Amino acid sequence: MRLFDLRLIIAFLFGLYGVVLVVVGVGFTSDDDLRKAEGVNINLWAGVAMVVLAAVFAAWATLRPQFTKPATTGDDLGKQG
Amino acid sequence: MRVLAEADLRLDAGPIDYALLVIYFVVVLGIGVMARRSVSSSLDFLLSGRSLPAWVTGLAFISANLGALELMGMTANGAQYGMATVHYYWIGAIPAMVFLGLVMMPFYYGSKVRSVPEFMLRRFGKPAHLVNAISFAVAQILIAGINLFALAVIIDALLGWPLPVSIVVAAMVVLAYTALGGLSAAIYNEVLQFFVIVAALAPLTIVGLIKVGGWQGLVEKVTDQEQLSAWPATELTGLDSPVWSVVGLVFGLGFVLSFGYWTTNFAEVQRAMSAKSMSAAKRTPIIGAYPKALIPAIIIIPGIIAAVIVPEMAQLKAGDTSSGVVYNNVLPLLMRDLLPNGILGIAITGLLASFMAGVAANVSSFNTVFTYDLWQDYIKKDRPDEYYLRVGRLATVGACVLAIGTAFIAAALGGSNIMDYIQALFSFFNAPLFATFIVGMFWKRMTPTAGWVGLLAGTFTAMFVYAISEPSFGIKWLELPGQGASFLGAGLAFAVDVVVSVAVSLVTRPKPDSELVGLVYSLTPKEDRSHSTTGEDAGWYRSPALLGGGVLALTTVLYVIFG
Numbered sequence: 001m002r003l004f005d006l007r008l009i010i011a012f013l014f015g016l017y018g019v020v021l022v023v024v025g026v027g028f029t030s031d032d033d034l035r036k037a038e039g040v041n042i043n044l045w046a047g048v049a050m051v052v053l054a055a056v057f058a059a060w061a062t063l064r065p066q067f068t069k070p071a072t073t074g075d076d077l078g079k080q081g
Numbered sequence: 082m083r084v085l086a087e088a089d090l091r092l093d094a095g096p097i098d099y100a101l102l103v104i105y106f107v108v109v110l111g112i113g114v115m116a117r118r119s120v121s122s123s124l125d126f127l128l129s130g131r132s133l134p135a136w137v138t139g140l141a142f143i144s145a146n147l148g149a150l151e152l153m154g155m156t157a158n159g160a161q162y163g164m165a166t167v168h169y170y171w172i173g174a175i176p177a178m179v180f181l182g183l184v185m186m187p188f189y190y191g192s193k194v195r196s197v198p199e200f201m202l203r204r205f206g207k208p209a210h211l212v213n214a215i216s217f218a219v220a221q222i223l224i225a226g227i228n229l230f231a232l233a234v235i236i237d238a239l240l241g242w243p244l245p246v247s248i249v250v251a252a253m254v255v256l257a258y259t260a261l262g263g264l265s266a267a268i269y270n271e272v273l274q275f276f277v278i279v280a281a282l283a284p285l286t287i288v289g290l291i292k293v294g295g296w297q298g299l300v301e302k303v304t305d306q307e308q309l310s311a312w313p314a315t316e317l318t319g320l321d322s323p324v325w326s327v328v329g330l331v332f333g334l335g336f337v338l339s340f341g342y343w344t345t346n347f348a349e350v351q352r353a354m355s356a357k358s359m360s361a362a363k364r365t366p367i368i369g370a371y372p373k374a375l376i377p378a379i380i381i382i383p384g385i386i387a388a389v390i391v392p393e394m395a396q397l398k399a400g401d402t403s404s405g406v407v408y409n410n411v412l413p414l415l416m417r418d419l420l421p422n423g424i425l426g427i428a429i430t431g432l433l434a435s436f437m438a439g440v441a442a443n444v445s446s447f448n449t450v451f452t453y454d455l456w457q458d459y460i461k462k463d464r465p466d467e468y469y470l471r472v473g474r475l476a477t478v479g480a481c482v483l484a485i486g487t488a489f490i491a492a493a494l495g496g497s498n499i500m501d502y503i504q505a506l507f508s509f510f511n512a513p514l515f516a517t518f519i520v521g522m523f524w525k526r527m528t529p530t531a532g533w534v535g536l537l538a539g540t541f542t543a544m545f546v547y548a549i550s551e552p553s554f555g556i557k558w559l560e561l562p563g564q565g566a567s568f569l570g571a572g573l574a575f576a577v578d579v580v581v582s583v584a585v586s587l588v589t590r591p592k593p594d595s596e597l598v599g600l601v602y603s604l605t606p607k608e609d610r611s612h613s614t615t616g617e618d619a620g621w622y623r624s625p626a627l628l629g630g631g632v633l634a635l636t637t638v639l640y641v642i643f644g
Contacts, residue, residue: 003119006137006269010276013108017101024097024423033421038292043423046284068132
């Protein structure tokens, strides 16, 4: 069974989320928003963290492309193909 | 849950929050469509072709459990009972998860059974198999419906959508991706959901901690200082004596309830069975145990913070119920008070994702048991595999439609109470099941008759204890507040099952040894129980025993620091 790489999906979703949150954090944060989160620009920081998470998963998927079991059996019981 | 709608929890969600929510659902459905392309057999559809890496199955393993009840319930417990809530994680999950990985997984995975009921069939024969398969299938449909109903209540409270609309829309989304991509789609979405929940709860915790003045500030502001220590948790157990409270926790929660749940619940075990090798299957619950040990930091601590900084919550804690807020509202209230638009959208997405993943776990385990254990074993045998793949897809459709039905029944019966009853009831299947499994795995003399008689005796014992202790039934022979009654019920069910199983085994005929190879410890060659240590399974950091020891050590350290 050849499944697509979940790591790339995680990288895609959090890359997108991260960029959106950074933009909101930098460009569209009102004083009310800041007061709500006790002065922390939480959108910006959460966005940055998500971009980092996305980068880690993208790097992992690039450096180690092997994701699911290869077609030749790597099963330690040898019964399942 | 009904009370939820009375307090005003409406969140101020803006276009950006809805956009983030929509992106998530597009990705979720996209996963279903893409996973469909790799499904070519019933095993692909129902068990992901046993091809997934351990970190994926491990995260899915805890994610399948990180549903609605868990998130709302454990933040609520954090607000109400404080640090004692960590027992549900540290003593109530970690040891059982390590035990499942190291001791039981060799039999589940090594025997190549496709479900937990199928293990019952091979070990004990048809009567025990039918009892287990039918009760599991029925339970999953009921719980899926209740999860759907809980989801709809939350959407109504947060966003103002009518209940029937949310129930049907949510069921259709789950149906779409599980019917297309099968277990792979369900598992992929569970992993995604795990990260979204962390992305939602971590900022909430951090902002909350800053608001309250850091950890030190929190410690100073908590009104009931006893709630800062986990032991002896007398409030949680409802047992006045500290000694009995600790005994109840260790044996009731830590042993019978948690081992029963984590080691025999197919909705969980299925995730490990879909792993790509014996080593990965053993590591699945153990890898899951690491985040499970750490996640109280972003679930329980927000609950404790809420009791300090959310005005309605502080009132409730002081005994003033006039605001209409209940402990289950902790998470929405914190989101309302702390999160600006943007991250608020992520938090709403995380909540909805976790509810839907719960439903998907019920549905994807139901269709496996229905297809392999009921349809293939008792109704239409020996058809080609494409036939069973089609049955699996149709079972998914049927499960979602039935779950919509049970969701409306739950709505008509009034929500939270019915949810508690059914959860309690089905938790009673788990304790006897664990007893039957553990005796059957280690004692080859245990007979097929003992398998089903013990199971029924244990389940009836648990139901009896429940009936005489549940106040609303009016019998009230036994009065145990808090969790005490369910600890006792599960403990007695376990003991009765063991005694009855042994007694019945001594007077009935056991299966011949040749039929028990791979199913009973003493008859299974060591090489069938061990995993490979080459290739993808090589390296000391992939040793299940070492990882298991590591998480037990981590939990001990956490208890020393925060207990």
